[in-house]
Amino acid sequence: MIELSVTAASHNYRISIDAGIRHKLAELLDPSIEKLVIVTDEHVQKYYLDDCLHALNSSFPTDVYVIPPGEQSKSLEEYKSLQQFLLRQRMTRKSAILALGGGVVGDLAGFAAATYARGIGFIQMPSTILAHDSSIGGKVAVNLDGKKNIIGSFYPPHQVIFDLDMFQTLNDQEIRSGLAEMVKHGLIADRRLYDDLLTFTRMGMDLSSSDFKHLLVRSIQVKNNIVQLDEKETNIRQFLNFGHSFGHALEAVRMNERTHGECVMLGMIFALWVSNEKFNHLNDLSIQELIHWVKKMDYPLNLDNVTSEEILNLMKFDKKNTRDDFQFVLLEQVGKPYLQKIDVNTMENYLNEFMTKWNQGEFNWLK
Numbered sequence: 001m002i003e004l005s006v007t008a009a010s011h012n013y014r015i016s017i018d019a020g021i022r023h024k025l026a027e028l029l030d031p032s033i034e035k036l037v038i039v040t041d042e043h044v045q046k047y048y049l050d051d052c053l054h055a056l057n058s059s060f061p062t063d064v065y066v067i068p069p070g071e072q073s074k075s076l077e078e079y080k081s082l083q084q085f086l087l088r089q090r091m092t093r094k095s096a097i098l099a100l101g102g103g104v105v106g107d108l109a110g111f112a113a114a115t116y117a118r119g120i121g122f123i124q125m126p127s128t129i130l131a132h133d134s135s136i137g138g139k140v141a142v143n144l145d146g147k148k149n150i151i152g153s154f155y156p157p158h159q160v161i162f163d164l165d166m167f168q169t170l171n172d173q174e175i176r177s178g179l180a181e182m183v184k185h186g187l188i189a190d191r192r193l194y195d196d197l198l199t200f201t202r203m204g205m206d207l208s209s210s211d212f213k214h215l216l217v218r219s220i221q222v223k224n225n226i227v228q229l230d231e232k233e234t235n236i237r238q239f240l241n242f243g244h245s246f247g248h249a250l251e252a253v254r255m256n257e258r259t260h261g262e263c264v265m266l267g268m269i270f271a272l273w274v275s276n277e278k279f280n281h282l283n284d285l286s287i288q289e290l291i292h293w294v295k296k297m298d299y300p301l302n303l304d305n306v307t308s309e310e311i312l313n314l315m316k317f318d319k320k321n322t323r324d325d326f327q328f329v330l331l332e333q334v335g336k337p338y339l340q341k342i343d344v345n346t347m348e349n350y351l352n353e354f355m356t357k358w359n360q361g362e363f364n365w366l367k
């Protein structure tokens with residue numbers, strides 16, 4: 001088992017990573033927890049809930065709250081139903097929510113844990129590759145009126161229990177989605193992670209291999225290093241948002257058609273293009289090589305059913321922005337992100353140019 005620790009402002013917490021770790025759940029949890037509510041979704045319930053309940057072996061009084069799978073569950077309506085369930089279960093500050101699932105379950109359950117009784121115990125048990133990102137660092141949230149994560153909080157978990165065995169039931173789309181956040185971590189902070197990830201996936205992927213486990217741990221370390229230095233995103237944590245200004249806007253327009261990671265991948269390509277074409281950066285990266293990989297991995301690349309106007313309007317709700325300007329994450333080099341102020345008119349021009357050229361297949365690297 002690999003154990004990492006995270007220092008948050010309010011407390012330190014442990015990340016325990018291993019294949020099959022769910023079967024040891026009772027041993028891993030803090031014995032002082034008086035009551036547990038497991039929040040999960042219907043897919044994860046089907047595969048892993050029984051194992052977890054069996055492992056708990058009645059050590060903790062436990063109830064289960066199951067949400068419909070998908071981004072639609074990150075809503076104020078689902079949040080309210082969950083809070084009402086917590087009330088009915090008479091949860092107290094000595095109780096804990098255990099989020100068993102991907103980023104949707106973690107974000108919703110975490111926001112409920114952050115706000116019920118002004119904060120109760122919160123354990124993350126990520127079940128997707130993507131959730132190596134979402135389960136660490138304490139960003140918890142729901143969406144409102146198509147604006148991603150606009151109602152939320154910073155609420156670091158008290159523990160993260162990551163069972164890599166659960167990746168075996170992920171479909172290709174969810175694997176792709178999670179790999180995108182790993183690529184992001186490589187691009188912003190770890191050139192070797194980026195290179196190794198592209199090589200590993202080219203050679204055929206065994207998600208249960210020790211090679212993949214090491215890549216995942218390196219990716220977790222990138223996230224961990226950053227959130228420990230800037231938990232509330234006042235400076236360098238904004239780099240973790242690389243690709244998300246455009247990505248979140250696309251995700252909101254194409255809700256339920258494309259995953260978070262698929263949209264972030266296109267958002268990163270846009271940001272790489274701006275970095276290279278408009279600011280003359282990135283002479284150490286072949287965008288073409290990345291696009292070849294992206295195509296091989298079957299990321300959906302179609303942008304012709306969305307307008308630059310729709311994207312621009314949603315990008316205005318990006319939480320990094322100031323009132324008048326976009327604060328856009330660019331890369332000077334791989335591993336050297338920075339924040340660039342871009343005014344609305346300039347961003348509109350960039351989007352128009354990029355999306356027109358993209359849709360007309362004018363980029364050499366698309367060929």
Ligand SMILES: NC(=O)c1ccc[n+]([C@@H]2O[C@H](COP(=O)([O-])OP(=O)(O)OC[C@H]3O[C@@H](n4cnc5c(N)ncnc54)[C@H](O)[C@@H]3O)[C@@H](O)[C@H]2O)c1
Nearest residue numbers: 043069102103104105127128130133134139166169170260
């Ligand atoms: N809080 C953060 O820092 C942070 C970081 C990144 C992303 N996010 C958020 O995370 C969400 C995306 O998370 P996600 O990609 O994990 O999506 P998800 O939680 O919707 O899970 C994806 C799909 O896979 C299914 N699933 C989950 N685990 C499975 C397993 N082991 N086997 C089979 N199926 C499984 C789910 O039921 C769902 O249908 C987005 O809402 C995004 O905004 C948050």
Ligand SMILES: O=C(O)C(=O)C[C@@H](O)[C@H](O)[C@H](O)COP(=O)(O)O
Nearest residue numbers: 133137139148149237240241244319
């Ligand atoms: O941890 C962070 O900080 C991130 O930005 C990680 C992102 O991958 C994640 O999608 C996050 O939820 C985006 O946050 P938001 O503040 O842009 O909603």
Ligand SMILES: [Zn+2]
Nearest residue numbers: 181244260264
């Ligand atoms: Zn993300």
